[in-house]
Amino acid sequence: MSETVRVRFAPSPTGYLHVGGARTALYNYLFAKNKGGTFILRIEDTDLERSTDESLRMQLSDLQWLGLSWDEGIDPDTLEDQGEYGPYRQSQRLEIYRKYCDELLSKGLAYYDFRTDEELEKIKQASEKFTRIPRPDNILPFEEAQKKVREGVPAAVRFKVDGKEDHVIEDLVRGEVRLPEDMVSDFILMRSNGMPVYNFCCAIDDALMEITHVFRAEEHLSNTLRQKMIYEALGFKLPQFGHLSLILGADKQKLSKRHGATSCNQYRETGYLPQALLNFVALLGWSPGNDQEILSEEELMEKFDGTRLHTAGAVFDQEKFKWMNSVHLRALENQKLWNHLKPLFEKENISLPENEDFIHKSLEIFKPKMETLADAPELFRPIDGKLFEVTEEADEVIAWETTPEVFNAWEEELKKHHNMYLTPEEFDEAQNHVKEKVGVKGKQLFMPIRVAVIGKPHGADLKSLVPLIERESLIARVKQCRGDK
RNA sequence: GUCCCUAUCGUCUAGAGGCCUAGGACACGUCCCUUUCACGGACGAGACACGGGUUCGACUCCCGUUGGGGACGCCA
Numbered sequence: 264m265s266e267t268v269r270v271r272f273a274p275s276p277t278g279y280l281h282v283g284g285a286r287t288a289l290y291n292y293l294f295a296k297n298k299g300g301t302f303i304l305r306i307e308d309t310d311l312e313r314s315t316d317e318s319l320r321m322q323l324s325d326l327q328w329l330g331l332s333w334d335e336g337i338d339p340d341t342l343e344d345q346g347e348y349g350p351y352r353q354s355q356r357l358e359i360y361r362k363y364c365d366e367l368l369s370k371g372l373a374y375y376d377f378r379t380d381e382e383l384e385k386i387k388q389a390s391e392k393f394t395r396i397p398r399p400d401n402i403l404p405f406e407e408a409q410k411k412v413r414e415g416v417p418a419a420v421r422f423k424v425d426g427k428e429d430h431v432i433e434d435l436v437r438g439e440v441r442l443p444e445d446m447v448s449d450f451i452l453m454r455s456n457g458m459p460v461y462n463f464c465c466a467i468d469d470a471l472m473e474i475t476h477v478f479r480a481e482e483h484l485s486n487t488l489r490q491k492m493i494y495e496a497l498g499f500k501l502p503q504f505g506h507l508s509l510i511l512g513a514d515k516q517k518l519s520k521r522h523g524a525t526s527c528n529q530y531r532e533t534g535y536l537p538q539a540l541l542n543f544v545a546l547l548g549w550s551p552g553n554d555q556e557i558l559s560e561e562e563l564m565e566k567f568d569g570t571r572l573h574t575a576g577a578v579f580d581q582e583k584f585k586w587m588n589s590v591h592l593r594a595l596e597n598q599k600l601w602n603h604l605k606p607l608f609e610k611e612n613i614s615l616p617e618n619e620d621f622i623h624k625s626l627e628i629f630k631p632k633m634e635t636l637a638d639a640p641e642l643f644r645p646i647d648g649k650l651f652e653v654t655e656e657a658d659e660v661i662a663w664e665t666t667p668e669v670f671n672a673w674e675e676e677l678k679k680h681h682n683m684y685l686t687p688e689e690f691d692e693a694q695n696h697v698k699e700k701v702g703v704k705g706k707q708l709f710m711p712i713r714v715a716v717i718g719k720p721h722g723a724d725l726k727s728l729v730p731l732i733e734r735e736s737l738i739a740r741v742k743q744c745r746g747d748k
Numbered sequence: 749g750u751c752c753c754u755a756u757c758g759u760c761u762a763g764a765g766g767c768c769u770a771g772g773a774c775a776c777g778u779c780c781c782u783u784u785c786a787c788g789g790a791c792g793a794g795a796c797a798c799g800g801g802u803u804c805g806a807c808u809c810c811c812g813u814u815g816g817g818g819a820c821g822c823c824a
Contacts, residue, residue, distance in 0.1 A: 274824090277823085277824080309823095309824090310824070312823090313823075376822090380822075395820070396820095396821090419822050420822095440752080440753080441752090442752070445751090446750090446752070447819090448820085450821090451821080454822040455822060456822080458822085461824050462824090480818095481752095481754095481817085481818060481819095482817095482824095483818095483819090484753070484819070485752070485819045488752095508753090508754080508817090509818070517817075543760095546760065547760070552762075553762075553772090554771075554773075575816090575817085576816080576817060576818090577759090577760065577761090578758095578759055578760075579759095580759050582759080582774060582775055583760065583773075583775075584774090585774090586774055587773095587774085589787095628786095629786095631786050631787035632785075633786095704783080706783070709783055709784070710784070713784070720784070721784050722786090723785075723786080724782085724784085724786095
């Protein structure tokens with residue numbers, strides 16, 4: 264009895280995927296998964312000026328990175344259609360729009376508008392409190408207008424917004440939303456260059472692709488009114504809409520570039536995990552209804568059924584996102600985490616042992632200190648002897664009266680051993696010997712040693728850290744700290 | 749300006765008339781763990797925008813005010 268759920272995400276390929284877009288895509292994806300439905304990717308590329316294949320590929324790559332795979336749409340590599348309802352790129356559906364446009368034109372539900380940009384601009388300037396574009400004084404009869412168009416006179420096609428009735432939309436998020444029809448003016452269906460415009464394509468495609476539910480941002484509310492009119496004029500069945508609250512910046516304005524990082528790609532490049540981004544944006548405007556905040560994709564799928572969506576906007580809190588990323592990062596299996604980290608080490612020219620033992624031990628020490636993947640190079644750099652350097656932070660410690668003695672004693676201890684690495688026990692023993700010999704304890708003791716190991720007074724626990732570094736390298740480091748040549 | 753949407757700690761949120769002296773999380777503060785830094789743990793501070801109704805009873809329902817946001821494109 265219940266029809267199959269078909270939802271879509273319909274980005275326009277202009278730049279990277281925005282986090283708001285990621286959330287919209289996620290909700291639609293989760294809803295499809297939750298209902299056993301189909302998730303469709305449609306490309307809204309009718310704006311020739313701004314849409315590029317490069318952007319398209321960037322968006323597809325972002326979606327893939329997030330793991331939001333689609334059942335119908337276009338192949339991310341070949342960009343070829345996949346599915347029964349194609350083409351899935353609006354730029355390849357032009358004849359379809361043309362056909363429906365002619366239908367509306369011939370029925371008198373739409374008309375050719377021969378006014379130029381300049382004329383329209385003049386009209387806008389003329390009225391003080393301009394809100395809507397007025398209908399032209401004399402609309403040519405269809406046949407006559409068509410003839411003129413065929414002769415090459417440019418004209419846009421506008422939909423006639425006549426009625427004075429209110430439209431009621433049963434919104435999945437907001438309940439009954441009443442929109443007065445005169446809220447919008449006669450809107451464009453086809454540009455004068457022959458390209459159809461968003462509201463028209465969207466309505467036609469959603470109808471033809473048999474979309475059942477549309478989750479999209481609140482800013483589309485007035486478009487929904489336009490699209491409803493198109494649906495009705497063409498006799499299509501309206502899908503269910505759910506208008507999502509907006510994601511806001513710290514100043515409560517719609518999240519945009521001036522708020523800093525807003526594209527998925529930026530987060531990807533600064534060391535965020537896709538599962539963290541998904542988890543975080545999922546909770547911006549929706550909650551599972553309990554106190555659980557860390558959710559896997561599977562849990563999200565299971566719990567997201569299109570209800571419990573918030574009506575008010577949500578501020579994107581970078582701090583909390585960072586925290587959530589650190590939680591997902593710590594939950595990651597060591598080997599998987601290492602695979603994420605490897606390219607970063609290579610990029611920074613940090614050479615590290617790659618045996619299982621080292622990976623496990625080092626990650627156990629450094630994982631709690633990482634918030635993003637990008638924190639790893641700083642943490643691991645001191646392990647690589649060739650990159651060892653004494654930082655300014657260490658100056659104070661080096662200046663302590665007893666520090667040179669600690670350095671010497673530490674070096675002597677290291678020289679007593681012969682194995683490549685010290686064990687944690689051997690380190691303890693060595694440290695105790697230094698303590699007895701120099702007669703210092705506490706900060707006076709371990710801070711100089713830490714400086715001699717990683718070049719700075721703060722960092723990971725020495726007992727776990729020292730066994731990860733070659734003894735020879737440790738000796739070289741003390742020398743360097745002491746200023747030996 | 750017009751229309752639409754919206755309103756619980758600084759932020760994300762739980763709360764669907766009595767379970768609320770309003771719960772959780774981030775951030776913040778104190779303490780514990782720790783010979784540093786993190787992680788972890790305990791505790792603390794911190795909110796129902798305001799005014800009217802409805803009701804025996806409102807954070808929860810209705811109306812208004814105020815605040816915030818969005819739309820008003822031959823962008824999507």
